Amino acid sequence: MAPQSTDILIIGSGPAGLTASIYAARASLEPLLLEGEPSSTGDQPGGQLMLTTDVENFPGFPEGVMGPDLMSSLRKQAERFGTKIETVKASKVDFSSRPHKVWVGDPDAEEPTYLAQAVIISTGAKAIMLGLENETELIGKGVSTCATCDGFFFGGQEIAVIGGGDSAMEEANFLTKFADKVTIIHRRDELRASQIMQDRAKANPKIEFLWNSEVIGLNGADALESIEVKNNQTDEVTTLAVTGMFVAIGHKPNTGMFDGQIELDDEGYIATRAPSTYTNVEGVFACGDVQDKTYRQAISAAGSGCKAAIDAERWLEANVH
Numbered sequence: 001m002a003p004q005s006t007d008i009l010i011i012g013s014g015p016a017g018l019t020a021s022i023y024a025a026r027a028s029l030e031p032l033l034l035e036g037e038p039s040s041t042g043d044q045p046g047g048q049l050m051l052t053t054d055v056e057n058f059p060g061f062p063e064g065v066m067g068p069d070l071m072s073s074l075r076k077q078a079e080r081f082g083t084k085i086e087t088v089k090a091s092k093v094d095f096s097s098r099p100h101k102v103w104v105g106d107p108d109a110e111e112p113t114y115l116a117q118a119v120i121i122s123t124g125a126k127a128i129m130l131g132l133e134n135e136t137e138l139i140g141k142g143v144s145t146c147a148t149c150d151g152f153f154f155g156g157q158e159i160a161v162i163g164g165g166d167s168a169m170e171e172a173n174f175l176t177k178f179a180d181k182v183t184i185i186h187r188r189d190e191l192r193a194s195q196i197m198q199d200r201a202k203a204n205p206k207i208e209f210l211w212n213s214e215v216i217g218l219n220g221a222d223a224l225e226s227i228e229v230k231n232n233q234t235d236e237v238t239t240l241a242v243t244g245m246f247v248a249i250g251h252k253p254n255t256g257m258f259d260g261q262i263e264l265d266d267e268g269y270i271a272t273r274a275p276s277t278y279t280n281v282e283g284v285f286a287c288g289d290v291q292d293k294t295y296r297q298a299i300s301a302a303g304s305g306c307k308a309a310i311d312a313e314r315w316l317e318a319n320v321h
């Protein structure tokens, strides 16, 4: 089949991609959005908010909003102004000449599926998980990867934070605003976090450390009730009665497909030319968590999606139309 041509192709349908779609559609650019498709590894259209329950910090919702409902509203808003949404996952890109080429399905197919003058990348990032059996099912029911998002729900409870890096220290400190006790569980006896973050956590009377320890099981069907922790020096297993577990062992940007096509930083995030969303490739823009390892919020992703659409629109006007 001959490739389909479009002015703007947006890859990824989290808050960044959908906001970019809304802006591009309202600029009469008839964007095409590849929203992805569900996979066994946890990928899904709508991104990370599809895995959350209450979102209470997205402006405009005084009563809060469920993550999937927010994404469904953003999707409807994007469609209302003429975004064409395809439930497919891009498999390959070729940004070496214009128009840019994007494949869906067989990456070895000779013909790309789409030709796009401008591409907006908003493929997001994934929180790295521990890989425990019912971990994904318990997300939003005690298991979380974002203290800023979910800490508020753990008032007066005892919770665990997993990891020994800056994120774990930061999340643990933040969580002591709500929780009665926070146990940081780290697999070694030495933290990776910067000294100042370590010192802050160690000085916090609500924080305790469990060293050389790994979580090997989660108990609870509808909500987390406790976790099984193994000391990797003694092999002793104990049950820790926590109703919250924050996994803070790092994030991985969804950029595998772009390696070699576009400049990535040393952690694999797309390098953008702040304050714009320009990448090092003409006509390719990036927004949301795929280029942001600092803020990682739905609202900051949405804000950068707006910027990407405006950057792409101006670029098209200057270079194509």
Ligand code: NAP
Pocket: 129, 130, 162, 163, 164, 165, 166, 167, 168, 170, 187, 188, 191, 192, 193, 248, 249, 250, 251, 293
């Ligand atoms: P990180 O520095 O990569 O630390 C990840 C931590 O998780 C490490 O302690 C690691 O243990 C542990 N870990 C990894 N895989 C694990 C597994 N399967 N099971 C148990 N533990 C596991 O990640 P991060 O803390 O998210 O930080 C990422 C970057 O952002 C860093 O450059 C950090 O400095 C920066 N950051 C800065 C701030 C700040 O300055 N305010 C806040 C957050 C993040 P090992 O130590 O044994 O490898």
